[in-house]
Amino acid sequence: MSSIKGLKKEIGNITYEVVSDCFGYILVNGEKNKEKAISIITETLNLRNDMIYRLGHFEGEKSRSKIKAHFAKIKKDLYAGMDKSLQKLSKLSA
Numbered sequence: 001m002s003s004i005k006g007l008k009k010e011i012g013n014i015t016y017e018v019v020s021d022c023f024g025y026i027l028v029n030g031e032k033n034k035e036k037a038i039s040i041i042t043e044t045l046n047l048r049n050d051m052i053y054r055l056g057h058f059e060g061e062k063s064r065s066k067i068k069a070h071f072a073k074i075k076k077d078l079y080a081g082m083d084k085s086l087q088k089l090s091k092l093s094a
Helices: 004-029 034-056 064-093
Strands: none
Touching: 004 034, 004 064, 034 064
């Protein structure tokens, strides 16, 4: 089972990569689709904030299996959301 500290670090690292790619896109392409890239950054940061909130707010039975499933769901949602953001950025680049 991952620790909360480890998951927070993972969330931060993945978010940094996506936001960094968006800023790189803005630097390379100038004003072309800048608003769309900024909206991807905003969406990514909102997802990050939601994941951090969910890490600290587990509701329900505190059995080990429930907590493990809660963390697994957070991780799954994180990767799905970040993949979605990267796909949107990729469409802008095409």
